[in-house]
Amino acid sequence: MAIEVRIPTILRTYTGGAKQVEGTGATLGEVIIDLEQRHGGLRDRLVDDGGLRRFVNVYLNDEDVRFLAGLDTPVKDGDTVTVLPAVAGGQGGTG
Amino acid sequence: MLTIPRVLHDQIVAHARRDHPDEACGVLAGPAGSDRPERFIPMTNAERSPTFYRFDSTEQFGVWREMDDRDEEPIVIYHSHTATEAYPSRTDISYASEPNAHYVLVSTRDQDQTEFRSYRITDGEVTEEPVTMVE
Numbered sequence: 001m002a003i004e005v006r007i008p009t010i011l012r013t014y015t016g017g018a019k020q021v022e023g024t025g026a027t028l029g030e031v032i033i034d035l036e037q038r039h040g041g042l043r044d045r046l047v048d049d050g051g052l053r054r055f056v057n058v059y060l061n062d063e064d065v066r067f068l069a070g071l072d073t074p075v076k077d078g079d080t081v082t083v084l085p086a087v088a089g090g091q092g093g094t095g
Numbered sequence: 096m097l098t099i100p101r102v103l104h105d106q107i108v109a110h111a112r113r114d115h116p117d118e119a120c121g122v123l124a125g126p127a128g129s130d131r132p133e134r135f136i137p138m139t140n141a142e143r144s145p146t147f148y149r150f151d152s153t154e155q156f157g158v159w160r161e162m163d164d165r166d167e168e169p170i171v172i173y174h175s176h177t178a179t180e181a182y183p184s185r186t187d188i189s190y191a192s193e194p195n196a197h198y199v200l201v202s203t204r205d206q207d208q209t210e211f212r213s214y215r216i217t218d219g220e221v222t223e224e225p226v227t228m229v230e
Contacts, residue, residue: 010192055190057152062160064152084159085192087138090118090147091176092186 003031003075006082014042023081028060029071031081046083047071055086097171097197097213098227099123099132106135108209111175111201114140118148119201123171124162132170132197140174147186148174171213173199181210183221191216197224 002022007015015021021039025031029047036043046056051070058065059082065073075081103123111119120140123132136158141151162168172193176184181202183191191198194217202210215222 008192010194055192057155059152059156062156064156066152082156082160084152084155086149086152086190087120087155087172087192088142088147088149088190089174089184089187090142090144091179091184092146 002077004080005031005035006080008084010085011042011045011083014039014045026074027071028058028065028073028075028081031075032071055088057084057086058082059084096225096227097132097199098130098229099171101228101230103132103135103171104211104226104228106137107173107199107201108211110137111203111209114175115203116145116177117143118145118175118177120148120150120172120174122158122169123173124158124165124167125170127166127168130170134167145177169193169196171197171199173201175201175203177203179204181212183214183216188216188219188221194218 002024005021005023007019007021023031023034025034032043032046046053052058060068060073061080110121118140121137124134124136125131139151139154140148142149181200198214198216200212213224213226215224
């Protein structure tokens with residue numbers, strides 16, 4: 001079962017420059033674990049102890065997985081997972 | 096150096112003024128590798144806040160896919176500060192995730208004058224760059 005995973009520029013150091021890699025698994029979490037075997041370090045940039053990192057957006061096809069089941073979101077052959085860094089910031093409380 | 100058409104500069108300033116006192120944010124897209132901003136794409140600040148901004152994730156997906164389809168990339172990522180100077184905050188630096196983009200900051204703290212400055216933010220390091228406007 002192959003899931004296509006699109007990698008943003010800033011994470012391509014983990015994929016040898018590839019824009020797109022393939023993973024397998026029944027859920028998003030399993031696909032990420034599978035990718036980690038060939039692209040060491042990638043997992044850490046996507047998840048922490050609490051689940052998906054807050055400032056990474058992960059989409060299954062065209063839906064933000066936060067509105068699905070997060071790492072438990074089921075995936076199937078032919079699905080596309082897209083990773084985008086969240087664009088965020090602001091003057092905040094500290095200027 | 097950031098070279099920006101005056102009309103795009105003016106659109107960013109107008110967006111920042113319109114959303115004041117909340118922070119405004121958006122993108123200027125251009126052909127990949129060209130370093131030439133051509134298309135103004137105002138984004139929704141999902142935080143709707145005077146101190147933070149975050150692109151709405153669903154809207155961002157659509158915009159990023161459209162850029163991809165058109166062989167474009169985000170040349171400029173802009174946002175406004177509404178009470179402080181147009182300089183990247185600690186938050187801005189920690190979340191900067193496009194090492195190839197020009198980060199434009201606009202300050203609307205002064206009613207009559209809008210600060211408009213541009214930076215590169217790579218690996219936590221901020222470098223200001225000159226802005227040249229073209230017609």
